[in-house]
Amino acid sequence: MRILCTNDDGIHAPGLKIVEEIAKQLSDDVWIVAPEMDQSGVSHSLSLNDPLRLREIGPRHFAVRGTPTDCVIMGARHILGEKGPDLVLSGVNKGRNVAEDVVYSGTIAGALEGTILGFPSFALSQEFSMETRKSPLWESALKFGPDVIRNVMKAGVPKDTVINVNFPACPPDQIKGVAVVRQGKRNQGFLRIDARHDGRGNPYYWIGFEKLANIDPPGEGTDLAALAARYVSVTPLRLNRTDEAFSEKLTDILK
Numbered sequence: 515m516r517i518l519c520t521n522d523d524g525i526h527a528p529g530l531k532i533v534e535e536i537a538k539q540l541s542d543d544v545w546i547v548a549p550e551m552d553q554s555g556v557s558h559s560l561s562l563n564d565p566l567r568l569r570e571i572g573p574r575h576f577a578v579r580g581t582p583t584d585c586v587i588m589g590a591r592h593i594l595g596e597k598g599p600d601l602v603l604s605g606v607n608k609g610r611n612v613a614e615d616v617v618y619s620g621t622i623a624g625a626l627e628g629t630i631l632g633f634p635s636f637a638l639s640q641e642f643s644m645e646t647r648k649s650p651l652w653e654s655a656l657k658f659g660p661d662v663i664r665n666v667m668k669a670g671v672p673k674d675t676v677i678n679v680n681f682p683a684c685p686p687d688q689i690k691g692v693a694v695v696r697q698g699k700r701n702q703g704f705l706r707i708d709a710r711h712d713g714r715g716n717p718y719y720w721i722g723f724e725k726l727a728n729i730d731p732p733g734e735g736t737d738l739a740a741l742a743a744r745y746v747s748v749t750p751l752r753l754n755r756t757d758e759a760f761s762e763k764l765t766d767i768l769k
Contacts, residue, residue, distance in 0.1 A: 515541040518599035518628070520585045522553045522607065522620025525577040529606035532652045533638060537603055539660040545599070547589035549620075550579040558583055558623040568593075582624035590631050601667070602628030605638030606655045610680045612639075612737035613698040616751060625676045629753060634671040636663055641683040641741055650683070657686040658746050666748070674753040682741045693745040698736030 517537040521530045525548040537544040550569070553559075559581045566588060567579035576593060578585045582604060590598050604624030611619045621637050628635030638659060642650040658681060666677055678697075682689060708722035732738030740747035 607639035610641035698738035
């Protein structure tokens with residue numbers, strides 16, 4: 515089995531080494547094609563107005579000056595040649611990708627692009643806490659990742675479905691199991707704009723985050739709830755985002 519690995523944290527990110535280790539437990543034919551620089555939050559961006567620069571940094575290891583989407587296309591359609599990959603793994607992201615994160619995440623986008631190209635694809639993310647922010651507990655992803663992928667692959671990944679996997683921020687021996695859950699919904703009130711001034715007095719801005727005093731408990735059966743309860747969350751995400759119920763209603767209204 516030929517495996518193509520990418521991420522959004524960049525070619526030198528610790529999580530990329532983790533996803534390579536996971537891949538090597540599944541196959542000895544592993545290829546790494548990752549962004550030259552950190553591409554966190556770029557979502558499914560595709561480079562159309564700039565050329566892609568490709569740099570080989572070692573055997574089967576390549577850096578692309580582009581997005582995770584660019585990397586998967588470059589790997590599947592150019593580097594790996596006509597055969598292409600049998601499996602695409604994106605991650606392991608430093609930080610969870612749950613709830614609305616799936617819209618922004620470059621990690622999710624890398625796996626989505628693999629799905630679009632017709633390959634079974636997984637997005638893998640390691641949650642961290644304030645205590646483990648600098649040193650995420652990668653061993654949780656290492657212990658549970660390979661078996662999750664093996665078992666899902668045995669079941670068969672449906673066409674146009676990407677598998678989003680998140681590992682909780684605790685040691686492996688504290689993880690209670692694996693839960694198949696739906697995408698959650700969080701309170702987005704924590705987003706804010708942080709206004710600052712540079713050395714010349716000109717304003718500039720960061721998108722910032724603040725801790726909310728009142729946080730709604732995560733919905734039962736969601737990725738948020740699973741991680742809070744120390745379960746590995748597995749969420750199948752579909753490419754087709756059509757709201758079927760509302761489409762039927764609109765059909766009656768607009769016909």
